[in-house]
Amino acid sequence: MNALARGGGMLAVILVVVGGTAGLGAALGLGGTAVLAGLTAMFCFLPASGGPLRSDLRLLAAFAPAVVVGGAGPRLLGEASPVAAIALLVVAVFVAALLPALGPRFVTVGLGLGMASVFGYGFQLSGSATPAQIIGAPAVAVGVVIVLRLLMGIADPGKPTRAALADAMAGPARESAEQAVRLWLADRPRAWQARVLAATARTHGTVAVLRDRLRAFEPEQAEAVTRVLDVVDERLAALAETVRVKQVPAEPPQIDRVDPDVLLPGDTAALLDEVWAALTDLRDAATGRDESTVEFPRHVVREVLRQEAGGALSWRSAQLRHAVRCALGILVAVVVAAFRPGDPLTVSFLMTTFAIMQPEWRDTLTKAWQRGAGAAAGAVVLALALWLLPQSALLPLGIVALLVGFPFLQTKPMVFNACIVLMAVGVNASTRHLDAVSTLLEYLLLVLLAVVIGLLFGFAAVPGAPKPSVAQRVSTAVEATGELLGTVGSRLRGGAGRREVGMRFRAAARTVQDLLNPEAGSREPGVEQRSALDELGEGLRGLTASAGALVQRGAESPAMAEFADRAARALSGGGDLPEPPPSADEEERLLADLVLADLRRVRGGAGAFAAA
Numbered sequence: 001m002n003a004l005a006r007g008g009g010m011l012a013v014i015l016v017v018v019g020g021t022a023g024l025g026a027a028l029g030l031g032g033t034a035v036l037a038g039l040t041a042m043f044c045f046l047p048a049s050g051g052p053l054r055s056d057l058r059l060l061a062a063f064a065p066a067v068v069v070g071g072a073g074p075r076l077l078g079e080a081s082p083v084a085a086i087a088l089l090v091v092a093v094f095v096a097a098l099l100p101a102l103g104p105r106f107v108t109v110g111l112g113l114g115m116a117s118v119f120g121y122g123f124q125l126s127g128s129a130t131p132a133q134i135i136g137a138p139a140v141a142v143g144v145v146i147v148l149r150l151l152m153g154i155a156d157p158g159k160p161t162r163a164a165l166a167d168a169m170a171g172p173a174r175e176s177a178e179q180a181v182r183l184w185l186a187d188r189p190r191a192w193q194a195r196v197l198a199a200t201a202r203t204h205g206t207v208a209v210l211r212d213r214l215r216a217f218e219p220e221q222a223e224a225v226t227r228v229l230d231v232v233d234e235r236l237a238a239l240a241e242t243v244r245v246k247q248v249p250a251e252p253p254q255i256d257r258v259d260p261d262v263l264l265p266g267d268t269a270a271l272l273d274e275v276w277a278a279l280t281d282l283r284d285a286a287t288g289r290d291e292s293t294v295e296f297p298r299h300v301v302r303e304v305l306r307q308e309a310g311g312a313l314s315w316r317s318a319q320l321r322h323a324v325r326c327a328l329g330i331l332v333a334v335v336v337a338a339f340r341p342g343d344p345l346t347v348s349f350l351m352t353t354f355a356i357m358q359p360e361w362r363d364t365l366t367k368a369w370q371r372g373a374g375a376a377a378g379a380v381v382l383a384l385a386l387w388l389l390p391q392s393a394l395l396p397l398g399i400v401a402l403l404v405g406f407p408f409l410q411t412k413p414m415v416f417n418a419c420i421v422l423m424a425v426g427v428n429a430s431t432r433h434l435d436a437v438s439t440l441l442e443y444l445l446l447v448l449l450a451v452v453i454g455l456l457f458g459f460a461a462v463p464g465a466p467k468p469s470v471a472q473r474v475s476t477a478v479e480a481t482g483e484l485l486g487t488v489g490s491r492l493r494g495g496a497g498r499r500e501v502g503m504r505f506r507a508a509a510r511t512v513q514d515l516l517n518p519e520a521g522s523r524e525p526g527v528e529q530r531s532a533l534d535e536l537g538e539g540l541r542g543l544t545a546s547a548g549a550l551v552q553r554g555a556e557s558p559a560m561a562e563f564a565d566r567a568a569r570a571l572s573g574g575g576d577l578p579e580p581p582p583s584a585d586e587e588e589r590l591l592a593d594l595v596l597a598d599l600r601r602v603r604g605g606a607g608a609f610a611a612a
Helices: 002-027 033-045 053-080 082-102 104-122 131-153 159-170 174-186 191-216 219-244 268-288 298-312 318-337 346-356 361-388 391-408 413-431 436-460 470-492 498-516 527-552 558-571 586-609
Strands: none
Touching (some): 002 033, 033 053, 053 082, 053 131, 082 104, 104 131, 104 174, 159 191, 191 219, 191 268, 191 527, 219 268, 318 346, 318 436, 361 436, 413 436, 470 498, 470 558, 470 586, 498 527, 527 558, 527 586
16 A cells, blocks of 8 residues: 555656646647657656755756757757667667666666657657757756756755665664765765764674674673663664754753673673764764765765776676667667657657666566566457447546556556556557557567567677676685785784775675675575575674774784784685684683684585585
8 A cells, every 4th residue: 555655646746747847848839749848857857856955956957968868869860860860869778778887876867868768769749840849848858857856855955865864873784874875975965964974883883793792692691782782773763763854853862871780791891882982972963963064085086986987887897788788779679660650659669678678687587577468468458448448438548547557667567567558559549540459469569579679688689797606706705804804913913004994894795795695697506505605694794793893992912913814814714713812801802702603604604615
């Protein structure tokens, strides 16, 4: 029901966007292109919402020229040179498919640009249109979306950023933290939000270290620390709601400290002090709200952009290969469509082809199945309607089908695709006085052809870099964790800097994440290897947590530095398990015991993949 409610709400918004833009276009004299303006506005609206107002408006400003060129350029060039029109459309689709390489924020941007370009080229206008009307349609669409986005967000421009920060506070999920950082950077970065991010990372990191060492405690100690950490989670959830709202509550939640009632080993008490100190900083930042802007050095921004562009344009980039596949697939589809000029179903054929092709083969198969099965189901319903109802009922039936199907766009795509059959065939057969049965058969054949093209160019057209095997992912994760331990050893001698240590931590966390949750299309481990993989992952995470605890102590320790170096060598198979240093204090001995336990878990788990 919630999904239907959200879909119904989005339907209402889309109807306002499409209807309002088409009405404005008609009033401005766009003629038949008013419908083109309305539907282009829908493609622009979807990627221009969901982020902070400032970020969305800035994105729209950069997005607008591309939409105008992609939506109007191929149609205008088609009157002078069909070859040039097709070439421009192919380039627009290539750029649209490549945009998601810049980050998750650009997934819907690429989809919107691609759909607008394909729709602008394939849409059959009723009557002729002047160049000014063709250019004016996407321009009016973008203008309407900018005004609507401004009106929707002006009351609370920073709401999405605060919501992402609150989600990151309430749960330590990596995706929530990354989303919060992305939105904070995309918006005007405020100082209080930077403090919230930093304090949240400190809190979650220290809590992770404490939870990891519970397995080394006596039952009474573990139970006492668990009770405290549960209270910490409650305090974080309460503070998250303080961050989420626009105005600070009159009575913000207090940080009432709770301590365990047992004696704790090592630096555990100091780590608990760090948790409560981070929570206090978090509350001060959330209630104080310093709105000053955090400035970033320009060279840092340029370096990030350079690395992203280099990764996106590398042939090992799945997104680049996907962009080439999409461009080739659309090229073939447009050439096929050129044999039937003026066909009203051309736009459905081209958009179906574009929608089916996905970066991953499995996703392409899923899209093809959803489109094909949905079209077949819709054809059966339409055949019954043609048998039971007069042809004059097809137009209202198609409109009703669109309204019914739209709430299912994301939750049940096959239902939505079935409804699109009724809409496309019913509306075209009624408005263009076509035979409904022939139109339905042609629609099904075009969907089948689109599926064939999508599957062919979604997989076979461009060879890709092979996905790493399970054994390769294990080797990479173990190597990254070993390098982390070696860097921690250098840090304990006063050598490695904070930046280098931070890079090693991020690399170790990323490789473990890739090990346990690989990208789509990667080979899965066998059933007998699954438990070994879980054990291996837990051991690597434990080693990362213990490395973090060693660094967090802050003091140099040559003895523990040597222990970390020997642990790194043992992890890579270059030596025996190290012995805890005789001079270790209670905290160091506790950490050494945890490291040894995790080394044994990793060695045991890695043995299952040695011959893979």
